[in-house]
Every structure is written in C-alpha cells, then in structure tokens.
Amino acid sequence: MASTRNPEIRSDIVFNKSVIFSTARARRPSDFKSTSATFNRGSSNSSCPFCIGREHECAPEILRVPRATSDWKIRVIENLYPALRRDIEFRSRELDSVPEAGVLSGFGFHDVVIETPTHDVCLSDLSAEGVGGVLIAFRERVLQLLSNEAIQYVQIFKNHGASAGASMSHSHSQIMGLPVVPPTVTTRLQNMKERYEKTGKCGVCEIKPGELLIDESSHFYSMVPFAACFPFEIWIIPRNHSSHFHELDSEKAVDLGGLLKLMLRKLSQQFNDPPFNFMVHTSPFQAKPSHMPHSHWFLQIVPQFFGIGGFEMGSGCYINPVFPEEAAKLLREVDVS
Amino acid sequence: MASTRNPEIRSDIVFNKSVIFSTARARRPSDFKSTSATFNRGSSNSSCPFCIGREHECAPEILRVPRATSDWKIRVIENLYPALRRDIEFRSRELDSVPEAGVLSGFGFHDVVIETPTHDVCLSDLSAEGVGGVLIAFRERVLQLLSNEAIQYVQIFKNHGASAGASMSHSHSQIMGLPVVPPTVTTRLQNMKERYEKTGKCGVCEIKPGELLIDESSHFYSMVPFAACFPFEIWIIPRNHSSHFHELDSEKAVDLGGLLKLMLRKLSQQFNDPPFNFMVHTSPFQAKPSHMPHSHWFLQIVPQFFGIGGFEMGSGCYINPVFPEEAAKLLREVDVS
Ligand SMILES: Nc1ncnc2c1ncn2[C@@H]1O[C@H](COP(=O)(O)OP(=O)(O)O[C@H]2O[C@H](CO)[C@@H](O)[C@H](O)[C@H]2O)[C@@H](O)[C@H]1O
Ligand SMILES: Nc1ncnc2c1ncn2[C@@H]1O[C@H](COP(=O)(O)OP(=O)(O)O[C@H]2O[C@H](CO)[C@@H](O)[C@H](O)[C@H]2O)[C@@H](O)[C@H]1O
Numbered sequence: 001m002a003s004t005r006n007p008e009i010r011s012d013i014v015f016n017k018s019v020i021f022s023t024a025r026a027r028r029p030s031d032f033k034s035t036s037a038t039f040n041r042g043s044s045n046s047s048c049p050f051c052i053g054r055e056h057e058c059a060p061e062i063l064r065v066p067r068a069t070s071d072w073k074i075r076v077i078e079n080l081y082p083a084l085r086r087d088i089e090f091r092s093r094e095l096d097s098v099p100e101a102g103v104l105s106g107f108g109f110h111d112v113v114i115e116t117p118t119h120d121v122c123l124s125d126l127s128a129e130g131v132g133g134v135l136i137a138f139r140e141r142v143l144q145l146l147s148n149e150a151i152q153y154v155q156i157f158k159n160h161g162a163s164a165g166a167s168m169s170h171s172h173s174q175i176m177g178l179p180v181v182p183p184t185v186t187t188r189l190q191n192m193k194e195r196y197e198k199t200g201k202c203g204v205c206e207i208k209p210g211e212l213l214i215d216e217s218s219h220f221y222s223m224v225p226f227a228a229c230f231p232f233e234i235w236i237i238p239r240n241h242s243s244h245f246h247e248l249d250s251e252k253a254v255d256l257g258g259l260l261k262l263m264l265r266k267l268s269q270q271f272n273d274p275p276f277n278f279m280v281h282t283s284p285f286q287a288k289p290s291h292m293p294h295s296h297w298f299l300q301i302v303p304q305f306f307g308i309g310g311f312e313m314g315s316g317c318y319i320n321p322v323f324p325e326e327a328a329k330l331l332r333e334v335d336v337s
Numbered sequence: 338m339a340s341t342r343n344p345e346i347r348s349d350i351v352f353n354k355s356v357i358f359s360t361a362r363a364r365r366p367s368d369f370k371s372t373s374a375t376f377n378r379g380s381s382n383s384s385c386p387f388c389i390g391r392e393h394e395c396a397p398e399i400l401r402v403p404r405a406t407s408d409w410k411i412r413v414i415e416n417l418y419p420a421l422r423r424d425i426e427f428r429s430r431e432l433d434s435v436p437e438a439g440v441l442s443g444f445g446f447h448d449v450v451i452e453t454p455t456h457d458v459c460l461s462d463l464s465a466e467g468v469g470g471v472l473i474a475f476r477e478r479v480l481q482l483l484s485n486e487a488i489q490y491v492q493i494f495k496n497h498g499a500s501a502g503a504s505m506s507h508s509h510s511q512i513m514g515l516p517v518v519p520p521t522v523t524t525r526l527q528n529m530k531e532r533y534e535k536t537g538k539c540g541v542c543e544i545k546p547g548e549l550l551i552d553e554s555s556h557f558y559s560m561v562p563f564a565a566c567f568p569f570e571i572w573i574i575p576r577n578h579s580s581h582f583h584e585l586d587s588e589k590a591v592d593l594g595g596l597l598k599l600m601l602r603k604l605s606q607q608f609n610d611p612p613f614n615f616m617v618h619t620s621p622f623q624a625k626p627s628h629m630p631h632s633h634w635f636l637q638i639v640p641q642f643f644g645i646g647g648f649e650m651g652s653g654c655y656i657n658p659v660f661p662e663e664a665a666k667l668l669r670e671v672d673v674s
C-alpha cells in the first residue's frame with residue numbers, strides 16, 4: 001500500500017464519525033510483546049455448555065431449528081448472565097446526585113444464538129443455507145420481541161475471538177431487546193432523516209460503491225465504507241430500500257448468508273482467522289416500515305487487529321492506517337475458491 | 338459487591354451515552370486463555386528512543402523542561418508516525434462515491450510528551466510537582482497550538498499498557514491539534530448547552546458527587562461518574578467553572594498533579610498496574626472562555642480490564658458490571674499511604 005499518501009480526514013454520513021486515514025501509522029514499531037489472544041479451537045470442547053448434548057447446562061431455550069428435534073442445528077437460548085432482565089418491571093426514577101439524570105430499571109431481553117451444535121465449526125464453515133438459517137433464527141426472535149410493547153430496539157451482534165470480546169469460543173451470536181433506542185441509533189436516524197429532508201432520498205440507497213465495492217449477490221452488495229473506522233471494516237447492504245432487518249425473507253436470507261460467508265472467509269483467509277465483530281444496524285420498533293424512507297438497515301463487520309487508544313475514546317474520531325479504496329481492492333482480490 | 342442488585346440503565350448528561358449496570362455480568366465464565374498484555378517494564382530500555390541520551394532517535398523536539406539543558410525532565414516532540422501532518426495545506430474536497438460526503442486533507446499536529454527521562458518510571462511515580470510539571474507542559478503546548486488559526490480542538494490523552502493501545506512502554510502521553518471539532522466534543526457541548534439554556538447553570542458545576550465522591554484537593558475533586566461506561570472509571574473535575582484546560586495555572590497544576598497521582602496510585606495498587614487511558618475533555622478554541630458558561634473541562638481516567646464487544650460497537654450503549662457507588666466506595670477506601 002502506498003505509504004507516501006497524505007493523510008485525510010473523512011466524515012461518515014451515516015454515523016457522523018470522523019476518521020483520520022494515515023498510512024504513516026501502519027509503520028509504528030512497538031516495544032510490547034504481541035498480545036494476540038489466540039482462539040483455542042476445541043480446547044474446551046469437553047466442558048462447553050453450547051455443545052449438543054449439554055443443553056441442560058444452558059439457560060432456558062427460546063427456540064430451536066429444526067423445531068422439536070434433539071438433532072438441532074441452531075438454538076436461541078436465554079443468556080445465563082444477562083445484562084438486562086426479562087422478569088423485572090420497566091420503570092424510571094431520578095438520581096439524587098445529578099439533577100435530571102435518569103435511571104431506568106434494567107428490563108429487557110438478552111439472548112444467545114448457538115449457531116451450530118458442533119464446537120469446532122465456525123459460522124463461515126456453514127453453507128450459504130446454513131448461514132441463512134442463522135439469519136432466519138435472528139428474524140424469528142426479533143419478530144417475537146416485536147410483540148413486546150416495552151421493547152424499542154433490538155441489537156443483534158456477534159463476537160468472534162477473545163480480542164473481539166468473546167468469552168465463549170463455541171460459535172454464537174447475541175440478541176438484545178432494549179427498552180430504549182440506543183444513542184448510536186438515534187444519531188444515525190437523525191443524520192439519515194436530515195439528509196432525506198434535504199434530498200428526498202435515502203442516503204444509503206444513494207451510495208455508489210465504485211472502487212469501494214468488494215462483492216455482490218442478487219439482493220446485497222458488500223463494500224468498505226468510505227469513512228471506515230477500522231481497517232478492512234465491511235458493510236453488507238441490501239440493494240433495495242428496507243428499513244428493518246426483520247423484513248428479510250427466506251430467499252434473501254440465503255442470498256445474504258452466501259455473501260456474509262464469503263466476507264468472513266475472505267477475512268479469515270487473508271488475516272489468519274482474525275477476531276471480529278458483526279452488528280446488524282436496523283430501525284427502532286415503534287416506526288412502521290412504511291414510515292422510514294430514510295432508514296436503511298445493513299450489517300457491519302469489523303475485524304479487530306488492535307485496540308483503540310485514548311484519542312478515539314476522548315474525541316470519538318478514529319485513526320485508520322488503511323485507506324478504504326486499498327482495503328476494498330485487497331478484499332476484492334482474495335481468492336477463497 | 339451485591340450480586341443480587343437488579344440491573345439499571347443510566348444515561349449520562351455529559352456525553353449522552355446509555356450504560357447498563359448489571360452485576361450478573363461480573364460472574365460470566367470464559368473459555369479463552371487469559372489475554373492480559375503484560376507491561377514488560379524495562380524490557381526494552383536499551384533501544385527506547387524516549388530515554389535520555391537517545392534524543393537523536395526521536396522526531397524533532399518542540400519544547401523541553403527545564404529549557405536548554407541536557408538534563409531534562411520532560412520533552413514534547415513531534416510524533417515520528419503522525420496521524421496528521423503539520424506540513425500540508427488544510428483544504429477540503431468532495432468524494433465521488435458518496436454524494437455530499439466530505440474529505441479534508443489530514444492537516445494537524447500530533448505530538449508526544451515524554452513524561453520522564455527514565456524508562457522505568459511511570460507517571461504516578463513522579464511527585465505531585467512532577468505530575469504538575471507534565472500538566473504545565475501540556476498547557477504550554479496547547480497555548481502554542483492556540484496561535485494556529487486552523488486548529489479548532491486539542492485532544493490530550495495518555496495510553497498506559499498495551500491493552501490500552503500503547504505501543505511504547507516509556508511513560509508518555511500525546512497531544513493532537515485538530516482542524517475540526519471532533520464528534521464527541523460536539524455532542525458534549527450541545528448537551529451541556531441545552532441544559533444551560535433550560536436551567537441557567539452549567540451541568541457539571543451542578544453535580545453533587547455524594548456517594549460517588551472518591552477524593553478531593555483544594556481546587557479539584559475526583560468521582561466515579563453516575564453513568565460510568567467502564568468499571569472504576571474516574572473523572573477529576575475542577576471545583577470552579579473553567580471551560581478550557583489551558584486556563585490551568587501553576588498552583589492548580591500541582592494541586593491537580595497530586596490528585597491525579599493519587600487516583601493512578603489507587604488504581605495501580607488495587608488492580609496491579611492495570612492498563613489505562615486518560616483523556617482531557619476541554620472546549621474548542623474558537624470559543625472565548627467567557628462565552629462558554631455551559632462547558633466545564635475535566636479529566637477522565639479509564640482503566641482497561643476487558644475489551645468491549647459487538648453490543649457496544651453497534652449500539653453505543655455500554656455494559657458495566659460494577660455500580661458507580663460501589664466503585665467509588667472501593668476507590669475511596671484504597672490505602673496508598
Ligand atoms: N451456560 C450458559 N447458558 C447461557 N448463556 C451462557 C452460558 N454460559 C455463558 N453464557 C453467555 O454466553 C455469552 C457469550 O457471549 P460472548 O462470548 O459473545 O461475549 P460476552 O457476552 O461474554 O461479552 C462480550 O460482549 C459484551 C457485549 O458486547 C461486552 O459487554 C463484553 O465486554 C464482551 O466481553 C455470554 O454473554 C455469557 O453470559
Ligand atoms: N522515535 C520516535 N520519535 C517520535 N515518536 C515516536 C518514536 N517512536 C514511536 N513514536 C510514537 O510514539 C507514540 C507512542 O504512542 P502510544 O504508545 O501512546 O500509542 P500509539 O499512538 O502507538 O497508538 C495507540 O493510540 C492511538 C491513538 O489513540 C490509536 O489510534 C492506536 O490504535 C493505539 O494503539 C506512537 O504514536 C508512535 O508513533
């Protein structure tokens with residue numbers, strides 16, 4: 001990659017983050033020992049509660065695929081150590097120490113999706129249909145949560161590898177049903193709404209990926225966002241406007257499953273199974289799909305090569321040593337055949 | 338800590354972040370090997386460019402304390418791998434791939450503050466006067482940057498330990514002069530301005546720390562913020578309203594130096610020298626101090642015990658397993674005498 005290119009500051013239209021692209025940063029030395037947190041595949045198979053046959057060691061099951069069989073492929077279960085509790089009342093109170101600072105009771109749902117019965121299989125090992133099945137399980141659970149009036153937003157996410165925050169190595173993702181619309185979502189919707197009011201168009205529909213394109217499927221395309229916060233960050237975007245992830249039908253789920261699998265395989269092959277996160281960015285529940293011409297759901301994949309530092313924590317700006325055009329070119333060319 | 342306390346969702350008045358407090362999360366098991374990135378004190382002394390006598394291996398010097406002596410205590414130097422460049426023009430252009438997305442040239446300043454000539458000394462090993470001297474060096478450099486019309490905000494921060502992002506182990510911090518006001522600052526100022534317009538008072542002046550108080554000095558106090566994103570996060574706040582860090586005078590610098598040293602020693606003793614970041618949250622340059630009755634600078638310290646995951650990246654909400662009242666009580670009681 002051209003290390004002489006001058007740095008640039010780009011601002012992101014969706015999340016309104018500022019990102020500094022600087023190739024000089026890629027050449028920094030370090031006098032710390034490598035801290036790569038290796039993913040001990042299989043190491044704890046014998047005691048893993050997510051493995052088939054150990055269902056009794058898990059918190060209660062919500063749904064399984066296929067239904068009513070001991071030979072399941074996917075299970076959605078309650079998180080045994082939930083951040084939010086489904087069994088308490090939703091209410092608010094004032095905090096004494098800070099005038100007007102609000103406190104809500106921690107009502108909400110926190111589920112785990114076990115993506116495979118087998119300990120050593122990871123998401124990208126599944127077929128396109130297999131990954132599509134996981135996406136459909138997400139949708140089924142979102143539709144259940146939709147019927148709860150107190151839930152306003154659902155955050156679907158995956159942590160893979162210890163440096164991406166995972167505490168369990170068996171392939172899984174998580175679904176949290178929140179009684180509030182979280183800050184990132186509020187900001188994103190506000191940005192997209194302002195843009196819509198100005199242009200009459202959805203800002204995400206208007207993206208022309210050009211040299212930022214990685215791959216395409218029938219209903220989706222993948223690209224490096226023009227102001228990627230992290231090197232080799234990938235967005236998978238539905239071609240046609242859709243505000244809510246749970247609008248995904250079975251055909252599109254398999255199509256998306258294939259593209260998601262391809263992106264994960266490319267990252268894994270190119271960077272030797274790096275830790276990563278993925279996040280589904282959807283729209284809040286209270287909004288009817290037809291009312292959200294400005295909000296377009298997408299899936300974000302972030303490989304984790306190094307942690308952030310005080311600059312990012314303090315300013316909310318990111319420093320990315322890899323220009324998006326160069327990341328996209330590299331990812332386009334990875335051959336996983 | 339009471340593990341039966343129900344979870345709570347608190348929202349922060351300053352940054353407008355939502356934080357879920359859940360003691361259940363503290364009990365999660367992990368099947369990954371420990372990933373603690375040990376800080377190899379002294380291990381690379383012999384090749385450290387920040388050590389006294391190796392000044393020629395560093396990028397150019399900006400200032401040293403005391404001035405014009407080879408027996409220096411503090412040096413401010415250019416970063417050899419700068420994210421922003423001081424030698425390019427500041428200008429903007431449009432990006433083809435995304436209509437209206439802006440790109441600025443990466444003009445700006447990126448400096449390193451070497452806090453001690455000695456490799457094995459860390460910031461909290463210095464005396465209160467010594468730490469105060471580092472704060473005064475920050476101020477001197479900020480005052481220099483103030484004279485550059487293109488600089489709008491200065492982010493001062495420190496990374497300590499590899500898991501807090503540090504690539505160099507010799508005690509140092511960084512100063513970045515930015516040609517834009519970064520997103521976190523814009524949000525913070527907007528929140529504080531709205532509050533000021535409603536109440537006629539500065540929201541930070543109005544904080545009554547109560548059971549969240551940790552320690553106090555003549556001009557500052559330290560507390561755990563009521564919606565701390567991270568366990569044992571600490572804010573050090575000037576008692577009297579002040580919008581800009583660079584208003585700090587020499588007497589207050591020593592006073593702050595003593596309290597900062599005390600907080601870092603408490604963290605180090607209680608948690609065995611954990612990685613941490615600190616960030617100075619000040620006000621943009623263009624605003625005259627007298628025009629900012631709503632913006633109150635402070636210093637934030639964040640010890641890094643574990644990384645964040647997809648939930649935080651996706652939603653901007655944090656999950657904190659330690660309630661602020663309990664963190665403050667523990668930190669109040671750490672005996673560093
Ligand atoms: N027997 C069992 N039955 C049911 N559930 C079980 C279980 N044993 C463990 N679990 C749950 O399984 C989940 C596994 O999740 P991950 O490995 O993706 O990350 P975790 O949530 O631990 O934290 C990461 O993700 C969160 C959210 O992003 C961050 O807050 C955090 O810092 C980061 O480490 C845990 O939440 C755990 O509580
Ligand atoms: N001989 C020399 N002369 C002058 N300067 C020298 C030098 N040798 C090294 N440097 C500079 O010294 C600095 C040391 O900084 P830190 O150890 O605090 O973290 P770093 O900036 O590497 O990255 C961390 O902080 C940044 C900002 O938060 C994050 O983007 C990043 O992910 C995280 O790892 C580096 O910026 C490096 O460029």
